[in-house]
Amino acid sequence: MQAAEDEVLAGLSALGLLQLGERPVLEPLGGGVSSEIWKVSTAAGDLCVKRALARLKVAAVWEAPLERSHFEAEWMRVAGEIRPDNVPELIAEDVxxxxxxxxxxxxKQYRLWKSMLRDGEADVACAVEVGRVLAAIHAATADDPAIARRFPTDAAFHAIRLEPYLEATARVHAEAAPRLMQLSAATAATRRCLVHGDVSPKNMLVGPHGPVILDAECAWFGEPAFDLAFVLNHLLLKCLWTPSASAGFLACFEALWQAYAAGVTWEPPASIDARVAALLPGLMLARIDGKSPVEYITASAQKDKVRGFTIPLLREPVGRPIEIAERWREELA
Ligand SMILES: Nc1ncnc2c1ncn2[C@@H]1O[C@H](COP(=O)(O)OP(=O)(O)O)[C@@H](O)[C@H]1O
Ligand SMILES: [Mg+2]
Incomplete structure (x- = not known):
């Protein structure tokens, strides 16, 4: 640990963020799985320093290249220009x-969206903002070759998103395997927009200017439907975590999707609708049987509910994500 802290202080010093002789305390922040992260109070203000770890702190062995730090910083640079209120301010990077x-x-001012959802707080206005922010970032980067060149992360995205989620799940469910592998390949082959890759409630702080999207280590120039399906999936699964708020979570689902769809400028909304609806059951099943299962669904009856819900949808996809939310509402009733 000391070595890591010395490394961080050396980095801050090299970046010119410390005054001569200044040696601030590093206060570890909890919550991360792929990095060490600290609050560092310096003479120049309070900083948050994140250092990538070679191996993720999840049960299954899962390695991710350290270079993802650089792509996280790059995502903040690009997305921060588009939606400065909704992206953490990047101060510096030590490559x-x-x-x-x-x-x-x-x-005090920024609450984790995941904790709000756990407590049953289904804030539709926040969901709308998340949809708008994602659409704005996707729209502003769509089909831009200069942005594509800054995110040559196809291999990493496969290794840290498509393989542990869709492909690992294919190994568990033989009957759904061809479909899951096809979804993985189709996603990998769609290179349209700057994708965040981990739009999860645990990576979102809700503050005075709306949501702030953290943790862009999976950034990729690719399939915008992935970001939508990823975040919508969380709203469906949260219905099992805090059942009393299910109606509110499903209202957030619909509002987030509509706000996003209103900002889709680079292709017909119906075409991305279909891809989100195709990915959603795959990602949902992946959070039960893939390499990164959600920690709050542990009862086998609940796991079976998700399996029984998603496998038919993988076999016979629907055209619009809202149809999945409707069916989930019936399933939960
Ligand atoms: N700029 C920041 N200011 C305050 N807290 C932050 C900031 N960035 C991250 N955090 C906190 O640290 C946690 C982990 O950060 P995150 O970037 O998601 O790391 P990991 O890649 O390890 O998941 C977040 O859930 C949040 O609580
Ligand atoms: Mg995170």
Whole structure:
């Protein structure tokens, strides 16, 4: 641990963020699975420093290249120009040490979306903003070859998203395997927009100017439907975590999707509708039987509910995500 802290202080010093002789305390922040992250109070203000780990802290062995730090910083640069209120402010990057330095967002003003959802707080206005922010980032980067060149992360996206989610799940469910492998290949082959890759409630702080999207380590120039399906999936699964708020979560689902669809400028909304609806059951099943299962669904009856719901949808996909939400509502009733 000491070595890591010395490395961070050396990085901050090299970046010119510390005054001569200044040696701030590093306060570890919990919550991350793929990195070490600290609050560092310096003479120049409160910073948040994130350092990528070679091996993720999840049960299944899962390695991710350290260079993802750089793509996280790049995502902040690009997305921060498009939606400055909804992206953490990047202060500096130490490429060699795999450090990203951001402005620290204090918990008094910035609450984790995941904790709000756990407590049954289904804020439709927040969901609408998430949809708008994602659409704005996708629309502003769509079909832009200069952005595509800055995110040559196809191999990493496969290794840290498509393989552990869709392909690992294919190994567990033989009957759904061809479909899951086809979804993985189709996603990999769709290169249209700057994708965040991990739009999850645990990576979102809700503050005075709306949601702030953290943790862009999976950034990729690729399939925008992935971001939508990823976040919509969380709203479906949260209905099993906090059942009393299910109606609110499904209202958030619909509002998020509509707000996003209103911002789709680069292709007909119906075409992305179909791809989101195709991916959604795959990602949902992946959070039960893939390499990164959600920690809050542990009862086998609940797992079976998700399996029984998603496998028919993989076999016979529907055209629109809202149809999946409707069916899930019936399933939960
Ligand atoms: N700029 C920030 N200000 C304050 N807290 C932050 C900031 N960035 C991240 N965090 C906190 O640290 C946690 C982990 O950060 P994250 O970037 O998601 O790391 P990991 O890649 O390890 O998941 C977040 O859930 C959040 O609570
Ligand atoms: Mg995270």
């Amino acid at each position: 060699k040490r795999h450090l990203v330095v951001m402005r620290y967002l204090p918990p």
